[in-house]
Amino acid sequence: MKTAICYYSRHHGNTRKVLDAMAGEGGVDLIDVTAQQEIRLEEYDCIGFASGVYFGKFHDGVLSFARQYLPQGKPVFFACTYGGDKGTSTKVLLEIAKEKNCPVLGEFGCKGFDTFGPFKLVGGIAKGHPNTQDLERARSFYREIKERLH
Template identity: 70%
Template sequence: MKTAICYYSRHHGNTRKVLEAMAGEGDIDLIDVTTRQVVRLEAYDCIGFASGIYGFEFHKGVVSFARQYLPEGKPVFFVYTYGGARGNGAKTMEALAREKGCLVLGEFSCKGYDTFGPFKLVGGLSKGHPDAQDLEDARRFYRDLVKRFSGGAQA
């Protein structure tokens, strides 16, 4: 299954670490939404969107990228990391996908080291994350997603 994962990952690179673990499990192209490249997502079987949680939501750059480039009817999934609270997780992204008639295959989330704002004063939250178990869970999530998708989850 040829997969694109469109992502934003800064600060400690938590989300990128998770995506690199997933990328070892299949034919995955990682697309940084900040690079302003020409993107043709129609060529992919499945599309993922990934971000840390910023202000309780996916990064606005990922949401904007999805609005512009997500083709109608493509199967999608979501990946996110968070320091203390998941916030709304992928709710905004799920709504956007449904507006475009996309089948939502699932979501993966895990803690990520967070030193934003006041958390820096206390040495950060979720130190050491994503850890080895988080990365193995991410790999398993993608392997299971491929099995479900190949086994008839396709709309």
């Protein structure tokens, strides 16, 4: 199975750590949505979208990328990291997937160290995350996706 995970990860690299764990299961290409590149998502069996949660939603770059490049009918999944909680952060991606008739295979989320805005004043929140258990849960989540598609 060939999977593309289209992502945005800055600040502390929390999301990238989670995606590196998933990619360790094999068959994954990580695509940074901020890099200028030729994208052909039709070639993949499955597509993931991943980001930190910013003010309750995925980064705008990931949302725009999904609107522009997600092919009709491709199975998708979502992954995110967050300081506080995930909330309804996948709402817009779920709408995009529905518009493009893409089955949603699942969502993964875990805490990620956050020093944005006022959190910086207190030294950040969710310190030490993603941790070893978070990364193992990410690997397990992706293994389940792969098994479901075989």
